[in-house]
Amino acid sequence: MNQLTAHFFSHSLEFLQQQYSSFFEQPIIQVFLQNPEHMKILRETLDSPSSHNIYHLNETFKIFYYRAKVYKYMCSLIYFFSVDFDKRARKQRERYRMVLDAAPRDTGGVIDRIGTLDLQLENMGETNELSSHISDEEMIKALKNLTTKQNLVLTMIFSYGLSNKEIAAYFHESPQNISSIRKQALKKLRKHYMDEVYARKEKSHCG
Amino acid sequence: MDKKLSKEELLNLIDSLNPKIKKSLLNTNYQDRNDLEQEIKLKIIESYEKIAAIEAPNFEEFLTEFLTKQK
Incomplete structure (x- = not known):
């Protein structure tokens, strides 16, 4: 434990909330303390800042923070991946258009190469x-x-x-x-x- | 308690993120939506290593960093 945090742990919660108000305004800390279980751990640690209690608090917070980061990571992954996927799909469609009746170069269109179509198939294409x-x-x-x-x-x-x-x-x-x-x-x-x-x-x- | 995510937990997390995934499907054509859903899930599972490698500070580390930044 270094000096800064030792100083922090030697005060009561109420005092800390005044003194370090900007710390408690951090979103991650706010959400962390919304859980009564976490609040209890913090209170216990401040009451008796033994190394065991501090270790417990550290580990709980670490797990919590890790989960939050994973969640955030996955949310942005989902969003950006979907945007990217759509871009790719568009590009693909743009590049490989399905052209049936226009002649690409010297060869005739696909429709000429298909030869005689049977009537049912033709109707299906029309309607x-x-x-x-x-x-x-x-x-x-x-x-x-x-x-x-x-x-x-x-x-x-x-x-x-x-x-x-x-x-x-x-x-x-x-x-x-x-x-x-x-x-x-x-x-x-x-x-x-x-x-x-x-x-x-x-x-x-x-x- | 192991802080890293187990594979079962990852799958549970994907399930819980399902509404988010469904929403992101609106970003593409309706013909491609099933493909996209599958690809997203695949992508998440593929990036398991990356997710497991995410580092988080513990309480003291976070506090120290915050206090030094303030100064």
Whole structure:
């Protein structure tokens, strides 16, 4: 123990809180002392600053501080990694666009190389409506209940992966409006599902 | 009590951070979200060594540092 800390431990808690108020204002110390267990350890140590008590306080604080650091580390890791991941994914998409009908250089587009397409496949490519991706009958019914615009917006979002901004540019509207249309449409779908499907399931299960 | 994190604790910590992870998924396209979730968890587990190597001061060390900085 060095002089500075020896001086610190020779006072009562109340005195210290006045004298070293800026120390107790440190966020880590504040959170540390919020735990009654930790507060008790500190009080005990100040009452009788034996080397055992001080050691106990030191170790408890060390573990606490370590946990806090790990938590912080992981939180920033998650955040920055997700941002980075998105950047990488964007770059990838930008660089390797899926071009089907344009000729890259001398060769024809992919579509020419595919040769004769069978009709069903061709139709599938043409209709990219949401209902063509869905096998659930109730869901298809629910989709039919939406307005044309709601349907179109959902198709653009989920089939083509367009952003609100891009769709807004298409309709000459604000992105906020697109966002609310999407929200309403999803709400409608969810409501339909809850009302129809769950009610029926409950009936068939309960009698 | 061992101050370093055991692997079980790390997994528990990842579980407790799940809401944070879910929130960070909003940073990317909805098609990539499952990939991202998996990659984040993988990344955390991969950085176990780094996390275990984080150093924390004990109470006295923290206090000394604070007091000397004040002067």
